[in-house]
Each structure stands twice: as structure tokens, then as C-alpha cells.
Amino acid sequence: MNTTNVSRREFLQTSAGATAGLVIGFNFPSSNAQSKAPATAGIAAGNVGGTSEVNAWIHITPDNRVLVKFARSEMGQGTSTSLPMMVAEELECDWSRVEISEAMYSEHIKRNRLYVTTATGGSRGTRDSASVMLNAGATARAMLVQAAAARWSVPVSECVTANSIITHTPSKRTVTYGAVAEAASKLKAPEKVALKDPKDWKLVGKPIPRIDIPDKVVGKPMYGIDVVRPGMVHAAIAQCPVFGGKVKSIDAASLAAAKRMKGVADVLDMGEYVAVVGNNWWRCNQAVKSLKVTWDEGGNGNVSSESIKKYMQEGVAKPATLAKTTGDFAKAYADAPTKLEAEFYAPYLDHAPMEPMNCTAEVKDGFVTVWVPTQSAEAAAAAAARAANVAPDKVEVYRQQLGGGFGRRGAFQDFSRQAVEIAMKVNKPVKLLWSREEDIQHGHYRPATVARLQGALDKDGKLVALSARVGVQSILERVRPEALRKTESGPVDPMATSCFDDSPYAIPNLRTEHFYAKQHVPVGFWRAVAHSQNPVFRECFMDELAARAKRDPYQFRMDLLSGTADPVRRDRGVLEAVAKGADWSKPMPANHFRGIAVQDAYGSHAASVVEIEKLANGKLKIKRVVIAVDCGHVAHADAAKAQIEGCMIYALTAALYGEITIKNGRVEQSNFHDYPMMKISETPKIVSLLVPSGGFWGGMGEPPMAPLTPALLNAIFAATGKMHRSLPLSKEGVLFA
Amino acid sequence: MSTCEINGTRVDFKALNVEDEMPLLWALRDELNLPGTKYGCGIAQCGACTVHIDGEAVRSCVYPIGACNGKKIVTIEGLAATNGNKLTKIQEAWIKHQVPQCGYCQSGMILAAEKLLRDKPKPTDADIDAAMTNICRCSTYVRVRAAIHDVAGTTNTRA
Numbered sequence: 074m075n076t077t078n079v080s081r082r083e084f085l086q087t088s089a090g091a092t093a094g095l096v097i098g099f100n101f102p103s104s105n106a107q108s109k110a111p112a113t114a115g116i117a118a119g120n121v122g123g124t125s126e127v128n129a130w131i132h133i134t135p136d137n138r139v140l141v142k143f144a145r146s147e148m149g150q151g152t153s154t155s156l157p158m159m160v161a162e163e164l165e166c167d168w169s170r171v172e173i174s175e176a177m178y179s180e181h182i183k184r185n186r187l188y189v190t191t192a193t194g195g196s197r198g199t200r201d202s203a204s205v206m207l208n209a210g211a212t213a214r215a216m217l218v219q220a221a222a223a224r225w226s227v228p229v230s231e232c233v234t235a236n237s238i239i240t241h242t243p244s245k246r247t248v249t250y251g252a253v254a255e256a257a258s259k260l261k262a263p264e265k266v267a268l269k270d271p272k273d274w275k276l277v278g279k280p281i282p283r284i285d286i287p288d289k290v291v292g293k294p295m296y297g298i299d300v301v302r303p304g305m306v307h308a309a310i311a312q313c314p315v316f317g318g319k320v321k322s323i324d325a326a327s328l329a330a331a332k333r334m335k336g337v338a339d340v341l342d343m344g345e346y347v348a349v350v351g352n353n354w355w356r357c358n359q360a361v362k363s364l365k366v367t368w369d370e371g372g373n374g375n376v377s378s379e380s381i382k383k384y385m386q387e388g389v390a391k392p393a394t395l396a397k398t399t400g401d402f403a404k405a406y407a408d409a410p411t412k413l414e415a416e417f418y419a420p421y422l423d424h425a426p427m428e429p430m431n432c433t434a435e436v437k438d439g440f441v442t443v444w445v446p447t448q449s450a451e452a453a454a455a456a457a458a459r460a461a462n463v464a465p466d467k468v469e470v471y472r473q474q475l476g477g478g479f480g481r482r483g484a485f486q487d488f489s490r491q492a493v494e495i496a497m498k499v500n501k502p503v504k505l506l507w508s509r510e511e512d513i514q515h516g517h518y519r520p521a522t523v524a525r526l527q528g529a530l531d532k533d534g535k536l537v538a539l540s541a542r543v544g545v546q547s548i549l550e551r552v553r554p555e556a557l558r559k560t561e562s563g564p565v566d567p568m569a570t571s572c573f574d575d576s577p578y579a580i581p582n583l584r585t586e587h588f589y590a591k592q593h594v595p596v597g598f599w600r601a602v603a604h605s606q607n608p609v610f611r612e613c614f615m616d617e618l619a620a621r622a623k624r625d626p627y628q629f630r631m632d633l634l635s636g637t638a639d640p641v642r643r644d645r646g647v648l649e650a651v652a653k654g655a656d657w658s659k660p661m662p663a664n665h666f667r668g669i670a671v672q673d674a675y676g677s678h679a680a681s682v683v684e685i686e687k688l689a690n691g692k693l694k695i696k697r698v699v700i701a702v703d704c705g706h707v708a709h710a711d712a713a714k715a716q717i718e719g720c721m722i723y724a725l726t727a728a729l730y731g732e733i734t735i736k737n738g739r740v741e742q743s744n745f746h747d748y749p750m751m752k753i754s755e756t757p758k759i760v761s762l763l764v765p766s767g768g769f770w771g772g773m774g775e776p777p778m779a780p781l782t783p784a785l786l787n788a789i790f791a792a793t794g795k796m797h798r799s800l801p802l803s804k805e806g807v808l809f810a
Numbered sequence: 811m812s813t814c815e816i817n818g819t820r821v822d823f824k825a826l827n828v829e830d831e832m833p834l835l836w837a838l839r840d841e842l843n844l845p846g847t848k849y850g851c852g853i854a855q856c857g858a859c860t861v862h863i864d865g866e867a868v869r870s871c872v873y874p875i876g877a878c879n880g881k882k883i884v885t886i887e888g889l890a891a892t893n894g895n896k897l898t899k900i901q902e903a904w905i906k907h908q909v910p911q912c913g914y915c916q917s918g919m920i921l922a923a924e925k926l927l928r929d930k931p932k933p934t935d936a937d938i939d940a941a942m943t944n945i946c947r948c949s950t951y952v953r954v955r956a957a958i959h960d961v962a963g964t965t966n967t968r969a
């Protein structure tokens with residue numbers, strides 16, 4: 074038989090050949106870790122290789138390529154397209170010649186935080202970058218024009234720009250940006266530049282095809298999991314199943330057997346976890362699984378979901394730490410003719426991005442390099458620096474494509490730390506990959522939350538008093554404890570009572586309290602963070618109150634949104650838009666029901682209507698979801714809609730199935746068979762309405778999450794008369810077709 | 811002898827010293843450096859690792875090398891080569907409808923869609939529901955459905 078042993082390089086070349094010519098403008102030096110380009114390719118400090126740095130964000134080549142520095146993380150939101158669009162809008166350059174290039178962490182540090190931030194979270198990727206990007210484009214344009222005008226000795230005012238060409242109108246002389254870029258880069262940047270009126274935008278907001286997509290249909294992007302370094306070993310790990318525990322001992326026979334397994338180079342006791350390094354990740358993982366490890370579980374081996382829930386229920390049964398008070402809740406509540414009290418529960422949730430946690434690390438001569446899918450280069454660098462005990466400027470971070478983030482890959486860089494630790498131990502480049510099981514059992518979870526709500530209506534059915542006592546662990550405590558609000562009776566995490574403290578409803582007597590829960594389960598920033606659970610409590614309770622008042626839930630809300638302040642006005646705007654889009658004024662067909670909810674989050678305002686059908690067999694079917702979002706200015710219309718679609722399923726998955734449970738101190742779920750995800754068959758129709766009111770930039774990656782679950786629960790309430798105050802619905806016996 | 815053809819190239823896994831028990835996924839990724847096929851769960855739940863084996867859409871994370879003998883395997887890297895080095899209609903529709911978000915699940919999603927359309931050139935929504943069981947955590951499902959219908963010229967009853 075004619076068998077050829079094909080080399081890895083040939084495979085790569087064959088694969089690349091099929092797709093040559095498809096790729097425009099994706100110029101990450103890290104996007105192919107094996108490329109021959111030096112590690113510093115694309116980083117122009119000053120003018121390198123003919124490429125001129127007009128300003129920190131914009132480098133222009135003599136042949137008119139515009140390289141835009143990208144400091145955020147692309148995890149599918151389209152930011153790597155929408156931010157360069159803003160630059161191009163004001164720069165007036167040829168969009169087809171725009172490329173993005175990674176804003177390197179080392180440059181950022183060396184040049185006094187050149188890129189402002191390298192983090193992507195809190196739906197800030199676009200909204201916090203917009204003014205920076207627009208100004209960068211406008212400033213560069215002014216400098217290019219100034220350089221051209223100087224060359225021609227003509228006034229700047231006689232020059233116009235379009236498509237990377239400067240024209241001197243009276244003489245019709247032209248020059249390209251590339252030809253004057255070097256001269257422009259030597260000019261002093263103007264202090265102030267005028268920006269376009271948003272109504273004149275030609276690119277911003279338009280559904281321009283995303284730069285990252287062509288690669289993604291041919292399997293070409295380099296995710297963190299795909300990184301290969303010369304001389305690299307793979308690593309698989311097992312962490313103590315009880316959070317905070319450590320390795321006590323590894324059974325000697327299993328250790329010896331694992332070391333003999335094919336492809337295994339070494340088995341390492343890393344204190345807090347065990348690691349196997351070798352020449353193929355699957356072999357390493359098989360060996361890790363074969364180890365018999367005795368764990369020192371610490372003091373938390375008895376904790377369970379039930380014990381945690383009971384602890385928080387007890388916590389909210391009595392007065393907790395005051396977060397906010399207006400009016401006199403106690404008196405108004407006591408005096409009111411109609412009262413309602415409810416306790417809500419939301420479980421721990423894991424992010425489970427499709428790409429499990431990973432990081433590749435190399436430590437050489439006191440310098441650490443990591444290739445990592447991270448939502449924050451700075452957080453990854455900090456973790457790496459700490460692990461290697463070096464200064465932050467002795468680290469370089471190559472941000473890889475992220476196979477999803479959802480908040481898991483931001484503040485907590487446990488995987489980056491571990492990769493560096495293992496690389497130091499074996500003195501080789503290491504690619505650490507967590508198994509899906511490690512990923513689900515060692516998350517930084519959306520905190521389980523118990524909320525005790527009390528509301529009172531006056532004799533006209535108007536909401537006059539509301540109290541929310543929320544029992545939840547603090548996420549802030551883990552990242553920025555100094556930002557906690559200190560009170561006489563203890564700390565308050567402002568996130569705990571968000572959505573109530575800043576409720577847009579005109580409620581004269583409001584009181585919120587935080588039961589500052591302490592548990593060993595690590596909590597973190599899950600998509601929408603507190604706005605994943607608090608809107609459920611608030612907006613479902615609103616429907617229960619509306620039912621008590623015998624009012625239509627839409628009208629009940631609208632009556633309370635009477636203020637003229639911007640947030641109130643915008644909440645009203647999205648509610649109106651969603652009611653109109655869903656034909657709220659018309660009755661539903663037989664056996665069809667709907668629910669509505671509104672919530673502002675991360676600078677945007679979102680409202681949703683969820684429509685369900687009650688089938689003859691008693692099951693429910695989610696038929697259609699209508700969502701309206703006011704994000705001020707839309708950066709990219711199609712990417713914004715994709716975020717709405719994504720948020721819909723991310724939220725509904727949690728509402729229907731999502732729950733991480735704790736038993737004997739450890740997570741019970743381990744993979745997608747017991748932590749299930751919604752699939753295409755369950756995906757309802759969706760109507761996404763962008764209703765930008767202008768004047769501000771709001772987030773898009775999380776805000777659409779906020780009103781979805783309450784709108785669904787309110788629809789079920791309308792259908793069955795029962796408000797399911799505890800999630801997920803699968804635990805409540807609610808069945809979906 | 812575990813000899814197969816991957817993206818048109820003969821591969822002898824014995825000669826590469828790959829054991830029969832290793833799932834195809836890890837031979838592709840870590841032995842052949844074909845990283846387009848992704849790891850999502852390792853237990854046939856998510857479909858990120860989907861490849862074509864003799865024309866069937868198979869979850870390579872649970873498909874052992876020992877079973878690959880004599881098989882023809884196509885991964886995302888080799889898909890365009892099966893279409894005269896041009897993007898397939900599905901790949902083109904994926905760009906037209908801007909399907910991928912993070913993109914991590916999309917190799918598997920695309921290979922599942924290719925197989926569906928080969929079996930059922932005119933799929934109904936029920937056919938799509940039954941065939942497309944891949945998990946996409948970014949939730950590109952709305953666009954996956956739209957793109958499949960666009961290629962097939964069939965009616966999307968969920969739009």
C-alpha cells in the first residue's frame with residue numbers, strides 16, 4: 074500500500090491552501106503562534122518598517138493599509154469589527170484596507186497604559202471605547218491633512234478627505250494617506266478635534282460583514298486551545314473537588330502506573346492540584362483520571378446546596394444590612410390595605426463557554442509569556458507575574474481568540490496562574506487545558522441568591538411600598554474589597570441590591586437590605602452578573618402585585634414609570650416598543666399566554682415579551698420572544714442583533730435547566746449531560762427591535778439578558794396562575810415541549 | 811494497521827505511534843496538528859468535534875483510532891477541498907448570514923449541516939431540529955436555521 078506519513082507542516086499548508094484569499098484584515102501576531110513572524114510583528118513603537126504610528130491606535134503603511142490596534146477581546150460580539158469601524162468613520166479611510174492588529178500588553182505597560190484598558194467585561198467593549206476610537210480616527214485624519222497641506226504649502230481648510238485620499242480642492246492635487254503618514258506621525262496631535270454628527274455616520278451602526286467571520290467558517294482562527302509552541306508539552310490537571318482543598322497524598326501504585334503510561338512525561342503534585350504533562354492532551358488526561366488522590370478537603374466537606382439555601386433563607390428572615398431607604402417602608406407597609414410577600418431563589422450557575430479553560434505558558438530567563446484566551450490581558454499578566462514572582466513588565470500576553478467568555482475569562486485567571494506554575498516546574502513551554510469536567514466543577518459561579526420581597530398597594534391598587542432583602546455572596550469582595558460599602562452593621566455589595574436600589578418605578582417607600590452571605594463556593598461575573606437574577610425577583614414580583622391590583626402588567630408598569638429622568642424615560646421607551654412589537658393591546662389566541670418585563674443594565678435599556686402556548690398534554694411551548702433594546706447609539710446593527718439572539722438562549726437555558734448544585738462541598742454536575750444547554754430545536758422565534766434613542770453608548774452583550782427570564786416566568790404565571798419563584802423550571806416540574 | 815485518508819492524505823497511525831484507543835479528535839489535534847476540530851465535552855454531547863467519516867457526521871471525541879482503518883475522513887480544514895477548493899454553499903451561507911459568534915462550535919456545526927443537506931436537500935424545520943443537535947453556547951441557532959434554509963431554498967417556519 075502506498076502510504077505517506079504526512080508532516081504537520083504539510084497538513085497546515087494543504088489546509089491553508091484551500092482558503093487562501095479569503096482572509097482580509099485579521100492581523101493578530103498571535104493568531105498563528107507558529108508563524109515565522111517574530112513575536113513582536115505588528116507592534117510599531119514609533120515608525121517601524123515603513124509603517125507609521127500616527128497615534129497609539131492607528132498605524133498606516135506606505136501602501137495605505139490602516140492597522141487599527143485592538144485592545145479588547147473578540148469572543149464573538151463583533152467588537153474587532155465595530156471598533157475599527159469607528160476609527161475608519163472619522164479617519165475617512167478605505168474600509169477595505171483596514172486591518173486589526175493586537176494591542177500588546179507589553180506596549181500598554183511600557184507606554185503608561187497606552188490603550189486605557191485591555192479588559193472586556195461589563196458590556197464595556199464598545200461603550201467605553203467609542204469616544205476613544207472616534208477621537209483617534211479624527212485626530213489622525215487632522216494630522217494627515219496637516220501633513221499634506223504643509224507639503225503643498227496650502228491652508229488645511231482647502232483640503233478634503235475620502236477613502237484614504239487627501240484632495241486639495243482648488244488645485245485638484247491628491248495624495249494618499251500612506252504617502253503622508255510618516256510626516257503626519259511626526260506632528261503634534263491636535264488637542265481637540267470636532268467629531269461628526271451621528272446622523273452623518275456612513276459606517277458606524279451599519280451591518281458591515283464582520284472581519285472575524287471568514288476565518289471562522291474554515292476552522293482557521295487560533296483559539297487558546299490551538300496554540301502550539303516549539304518544545305511544548307501538554308498538561309491536564311485535577312483540582313481538589315472541594316473548593317479550597319489541597320492534595321494530601323497520591324497513592325504510590327497509581328502514581329507509578331500513571332508515570333509509565335504512554336506519552337506521559339511526568340506527574341506533578343502542585344499542592345492545590347495534580348498535573349500530568351506529556352506529549353498529547355488526551356494521554357495526559359487519561360493519566361490524571363487514573364491517579365488515586367487523597368484530598369485534604371479543608372473544612373467545607375459537608376456543605377450542600379440545601380445547607381447554603383437554608384443559611385440564606387434564615388439570613389433574609391431577619392433584618393440585614395441596610396443598603397438603601399427612601400420614605401418610610403415600615404409605616405407605609407403597615408398602613409397599606411393590600412400586602413404581598415414572596416421569597417425567590419436563583420441557583421449557582423456555571424459559564425461553560427464552549428472552549429474549556431486553557432493557557433499556554435513559557436518562562437525563560439525571568440520573562441513569562443502566555444498565550445491565552447482572556448477577557449483581560451492585564452489580569453492574565455498579573456496572574457502570570459505573581460506565579461513566576463516577576464514584575465508586571467516581565468510578562469507578555471498574546472490574547473488568543475476566545476471560544477466564549479461570558480465573564481469566566483476575566484478577573485479570575487486561575488488557568489493562567491496554573492499554566493505558569495507548571496511551566497516553571499517542568500522548565501518547558503506548557504499548554505494547560507482543563508477537561509470539561511474541571512471547567513464545570515471549578516468555575517466562578519453566578520452566586521445562588523435568596524430574595525425576600527414585601528410590597529404594598531394602596532386602596533387604588535398603586536404600589537406604595539417595596540422592600541427587598543437579598544441574601545447573596547459578594548463578588549466584589551473577591552476582586553475589589555475596597556469598593557464594598559462599609560456600614561455600621563457590616564459591608565454591603567452594591568450589586569446585591571441592584572435593580573431595586575436604582576428601580577425606575579416611582580415607589581415612595583423603598584427599603585433594601587443585603588444579607589452578606591459567606592460560603593466557600595467561588596462566585597464570579599456570569600453574563601449580566603446580578604442583572605441575571607435581580608430582575609427576575611423585581612419584575613416577577615411586579616406581575617404578582619399587578620395581579621393583586623387587578624391591573625394589566627404592562628399598564629401597571631407604565632403608570633409607575635412617570636418620571637422624566639433619562640433612565641425612566643428610556644425604560645418607558647423600550648416597554649412601549651416591545652408592547653407595540655408584540656401587539657400587546659390585542660388579545661392572545663386560545664391557550665396562548667405572554668409575559669412582559671423591563672430592566673436597564675450596563676448602560677442600556679431592554680424590555681421583553683415572551684409568548685408561550687399551553688399544549689393539550691399540559692406542556693408549555695415557548696413560541697416567540699420579542700426584545701427591544703435602547704443602547705443609545707448602535708455600533709453595529711447586525712452584531713447587536715446577534716447579541717440579542719445569544720442573550721435570549723443564554724438566559725432561557727438558565728431559566729429552564731441551569732443549576733449547579735453542591736453536595737459534600739463539591740459540584741455535582743460535570744458535563745453537558747447533567748448541565749444541559751438549549752439546542753436549536755428549542756429555539757423560539759425571535760423579534761429583535763433596536764430602538765436607539767441616541768446621545769449615549771450602552772452595552773449590548775448583557776443587557777438583553779435581563780428582562781428575558783422574568784418575561785418567561787410572567788407568561789407562565791399568566792398561563793397557570795402560579796408564579797414559579799424558584800429556578801430552574803425543570804426543578805419546578807414545569808415541562809416544555 | 812490503522813491507515814486512513816484524512817482530507818485526501820493517507821495517514822498511518824501505527825507509523826505515527828498512535829494507540830488504537832485514542833479518540834480521533836486527539837489524533838487530529840495533537841498528532842496531526844489539525845486544530846479546526848474542537849474539543850467541547852469529550853462525551854459526544856456537544857458536537858464541536860464533528861468530522862465526516864465515510865460521509866457520516868461523527869463525533870470524533872468518542873471515535874477511536876482503531877476504528878479508522880480504511881476510512882475516509884474530512885475535517886473542517888479539508889471541507890473546501892471536497893468542493894474544488896471553493897467554499898461550500900453552507901460555508902458561504904454562514905458568511906452571508908454572519909452565523910458565527912465566537913466560532914468555536916462552528917466547525918462541527920458546519921459539518922453537521924453539510925451532512926443534513928446531503929441526506930435531505932430540502933429539510934423541514936423538524937429535519938433541522940433532529941439533525942442539528944450541536945451545542946452553541948453563543949446561541950447562533952437562529953442564524954444556523956436561516957442559513958440552512960437559504961441554501962436549501964426551503965421555508966423557515968421559525969422566522
Ligand code: FES
Pocket residue numbers: 848849850851852853854855856857858859860869870871872
Ligand atoms: S467534544 Fe465531541 S461531542 Fe463534545
Ligand code: FES
Pocket residue numbers: 149427476477910911912913914915916945946947948949950
Ligand atoms: S459560536 Fe460560540 S459556541 Fe457557537
